[in-house]
Amino acid sequence: MMVLTRKMIEIRNILTKVGQTAALQLPSIVVIGSQSSGKSSVLEAIVGHEFLPKGSNMVTRRPIELTLINTPGSTAEYGEFPALNMGKMTDFSTIQKTLTELNLAVPEEDCVSDDPIQLNIYSPNVPDLSLIDLPGYIQVSSEGQPPELKEKIAELCERYIKPPNVILAISAADVDLANSTALRASRRVDPRGERTIGVITKMDLVEPSRGYAILKDKNYPLRLGYVGVVCKSPGSAKYFFGKNANISGAIIKNENAFFNAHPEFGPDTGAVVGTVNLRQKLMNVLEQTMASSLQGTSDAIHQELEEATYEFKVHYNDRHLTAETYLAESLDRFKHSFKDFTQVFGRPQVRELLKRELDQKVLDFLAQRYWNKPLTEEPYRPRRDEKPLTELPTAEPDNMYWQRKLDASTSQLTKLGFGRLATNVVANALAQHMDRLVSESTFREHPFAKKAISDATNTILNERFYSTSDQVENCIKPYKYEIEVEDREWAQSRDNSQKLLKEELKACEEAYKALGNSVGKKKLAQAMTFVDRQREGPRGAATLEGTDAFGFSHALLERAREGVFLRDRSALLKMRLYAIKSKQCGNKANKYYCPEVFLDVVAEKLTSTAVLFLNVELLSEFYYHFPRELDNRLGRHLSPEQVDAIAREDPKIRKHIDLQQRKQLLELALEKMDSLMALEKSKKAAERSGQQPQEEVPSRWGRIF
Numbered sequence: 001m002m003v004l005t006r007k008m009i010e011i012r013n014i015l016t017k018v019g020q021t022a023a024l025q026l027p028s029i030v031v032i033g034s035q036s037s038g039k040s041s042v043l044e045a046i047v048g049h050e051f052l053p054k055g056s057n058m059v060t061r062r063p064i065e066l067t068l069i070n071t072p073g074s075t076a077e078y079g080e081f082p083a084l085n086m087g088k089m090t091d092f093s094t095i096q097k098t099l100t101e102l103n104l105a106v107p108e109e110d111c112v113s114d115d116p117i118q119l120n121i122y123s124p125n126v127p128d129l130s131l132i133d134l135p136g137y138i139q140v141s142s143e144g145q146p147p148e149l150k151e152k153i154a155e156l157c158e159r160y161i162k163p164p165n166v167i168l169a170i171s172a173a174d175v176d177l178a179n180s181t182a183l184r185a186s187r188r189v190d191p192r193g194e195r196t197i198g199v200i201t202k203m204d205l206v207e208p209s210r211g212y213a214i215l216k217d218k219n220y221p222l223r224l225g226y227v228g229v230v231c232k233s234p235g236s237a238k239y240f241f242g243k244n245a246n247i248s249g250a251i252i253k254n255e256n257a258f259f260n261a262h263p264e265f266g267p268d269t270g271a272v273v274g275t276v277n278l279r280q281k282l283m284n285v286l287e288q289t290m291a292s293s294l295q296g297t298s299d300a301i302h303q304e305l306e307e308a309t310y311e312f313k314v315h316y317n318d319r320h321l322t323a324e325t326y327l328a329e330s331l332d333r334f335k336h337s338f339k340d341f342t343q344v345f346g347r348p349q350v351r352e353l354l355k356r357e358l359d360q361k362v363l364d365f366l367a368q369r370y371w372n373k374p375l376t377e378e379p380y381r382p383r384r385d386e387k388p389l390t391e392l393p394t395a396e397p398d399n400m401y402w403q404r405k406l407d408a409s410t411s412q413l414t415k416l417g418f419g420r421l422a423t424n425v426v427a428n429a430l431a432q433h434m435d436r437l438v439s440e441s442t443f444r445e446h447p448f449a450k451k452a453i454s455d456a457t458n459t460i461l462n463e464r465f466y467s468t469s470d471q472v473e474n475c476i477k478p479y480k481y482e483i484e485v486e487d488r489e490w491a492q493s494r495d496n497s498q499k500l501l502k503e504e505l506k507a508c509e510e511a512y513k514a515l516g517n518s519v520g521k522k523k524l525a526q527a528m529t530f531v532d533r534q535r536e537g538p539r540g541a542a543t544l545e546g547t548d549a550f551g552f553s554h555a556l557l558e559r560a561r562e563g564v565f566l567r568d569r570s571a572l573l574k575m576r577l578y579a580i581k582s583k584q585c586g587n588k589a590n591k592y593y594c595p596e597v598f599l600d601v602v603a604e605k606l607t608s609t610a611v612l613f614l615n616v617e618l619l620s621e622f623y624y625h626f627p628r629e630l631d632n633r634l635g636r637h638l639s640p641e642q643v644d645a646i647a648r649e650d651p652k653i654r655k656h657i658d659l660q661q662r663k664q665l666l667e668l669a670l671e672k673m674d675s676l677m678a679l680e681k682s683k684k685a686a687e688r689s690g691q692q693p694q695e696e697v698p699s700r701w702g703r704i705f
């Protein structure tokens with residue numbers, strides 16, 4: 001058995017994962033030949049299945065790196081594309097279809113690509129071999145093909161037929177050997193014919209005497225010799241045994257019938273013929289080539305490993321990191337930061353959020369119903385039923401106008417749909433905080449984790465949203481009908497509303513100041529005087545004559561109107577602040593005189609009630625379910641491939657893991673290599689002394705091979 005080739009193929013598979021450099025390349029058999037020389041038929045005869053792309057439209061456009069793996073004791077035959085993750089393919093017509101698609105994916109205008117397709121075939125009927133099929137040489141480009149195609153194919157083949165590879169030069173018997181492009185190409189890189197095997201196909205198409213003469217050719221002598229074959233696929237095998245049937249038997253039978261019928265190919269003639277002999281030759285030659293490349297490959301792996309070890313020490317201080325530990329640690333840290341957050345975002349914070357929201361609503365309603373003085377170019381004429389706010393402090397206690405105004409404002413506040421509003425405010429705040437936690441964590445570099453966290457957050461919040469908002473709405477219902485106020489509440493809201501109005505006043509004054517700075521104080525004052533007079537109507541407008549207010553730009557007048565609004569709003573706020581501080585507003589019985597205070601009482605009551613339910617229904621539920629939901633999405637349920645893909649989303653982590661894996665794979669390859677070399681050495685020693693070779697030493701990863 002060809003032990004060495006098998007083991008070297010395994011080492012090569014490890015090195016492929018490392019990302020092969022030229023130095024780490026192990027010998028393969030490279031198949032070259034002109035188009036229609038019978039390359040595919042030879043490869044299929046070796047494999048025993050039709051699996052290569054067929055068609056007239058140049059269907060081999062990429063190198064196919066074919067690894068045959070002998071699986072003694074098993075009956076299964078299947079292929080795998082290791083780079084594509086498509087799993088085992090037991091139907092060889094599916095392999096053929098996939099290869100055709102992969103080849104035809106190379107655009108017509110490029111015609112060939114040097115990106116190889118890797119295909120492994122496992123079968124008890126194949127020898128351990130690594131072969132590379134290349135696009136066939138063409139003599140002249142046909143219509144539609146780029147003129148440089150001929151050179152492109154030649155260049156691609158040139159790259160592969162370099163040492164240490166063995167060249168399998170295919171020529172058809174019915175074409176003069178002097179015209180064989182394959183032999184000409186191999187001669188250029190292997191002038192002494194030391195690593196070229198000549199294969200003469202279609203032996204059945206020429207006279208046996210001529211066939212024999214080709215096999216014994218003296219013009220192109222090859223040390224590894226010529227093998228004559230008849231590989232025409234017998235369609236009948238498929239017909240009798242099904243489309244996935246092994247065709248080797250039928251080919252061999254057909255070949256034997258042909259060669260046995262002609263004494264020119266008899267055992268004493270020295271002619272090597274038949275697919276069986278070709279297979280054996282390929283195995284022997286590859287085994288020998290592998291043996292002679294052992295030391296070189298071992299040295300190359302050593303060097304690569306030294307570089308990887310140095311880099312790992314320098315950049316990562318030999319710190320071991322796996323995708324699993326990285327994700328688990330990141331998840332742990334995130335859960336910790338979440339826990340910390342739950343300690344600082346509780347009832348008081350929710351209360352503050354909601355009150356701020358309602359304060360804004362109260363200010364809006366006050367502005368709408370009490371402070372409103374529309375800003376139009378037209379003179380301002382209050383509606384007939386509208387009373388100026390200046391009248392409020394001196395109004396009669398039973399004045400229906402002011403009573404209705406406050407009742408309407410209160411009703412507007414209690415019927416606002418506060419259940420929904422409050423739930424929304426808290427849910428949005430939670431979602432924003434979660435986004436912040438992500439942005440402060442290592443997960444910020446991981447789109448998958450970011451999405452998982454945001455999905456977990458939204459799922460829980462959405463699930464609880466409607467029931468929470470309904471509960472809150474139900475509990476504030478009584479306030480829609482009656483609001484009882486205690487002295488303590490009134491006093492507190494009197495303070496609150498003063499604070500609120502003061503803040504509003506400050507904001508107005510600052511905005512006014514900023515406006516003055518941007519327009520120019522004098523210019524703004526002039527334009528505002530103009531706007532004021534305009535608003536006074538004809539009487540005011542008359543006084544405009546002779547002033548230099550005419551000729552203000554439209555933009556300046558806009559700003560002046562804004563200035564007037566801010567100035568008036570400030571004056572009004574000062575007046576209301578004065579009213580709230582007055583004795584009149586010190587007593588809850590005077591609520592109609594102090595709408596600001598009363599609306600604050602209502603807002604406080606709504607807030608306190610809502611907080612109770614939001615805390616139980618939304619906050620606590622979220623805090624309980626989120627870590628569990630996170631585990632479901634980022635924890636044990638992920639497959640190793642998903643974990644790996646997530647960790648690699650961060651370029652820094654990807655580099656770390658890649659280098660570490662590279663180092664480990666090189667160590668594994670080297671260990672296998674050392675063991676292989678020791679085995680070879682003991683085999684040679686045993687051969688010399690006529691003894692059996694020693695048992696191989698089990699490696700750190702168990703018994704190798």
Ligand SMILES: Nc1nc2c(ncn2[C@@H]2O[C@H](COP(=O)(O)OP(=O)(O)OP(=O)(O)O)[C@@H](O)[C@H]2O)c(=O)[nH]1
Pocket residue numbers: 033034035036037038039040041042060135136201202203204205229230231232233
């Ligand atoms: N008579 C005879 N025909 C053969 C033999 N080997 C291959 N053929 C036929 O020759 C034609 C070309 O064979 P392929 O194996 O497709 O040749 P190829 O070199 O792979 O061709 P391209 O894919 O075009 O590069 C097919 O029709 C085969 O059936 C043989 O030994 N004898």
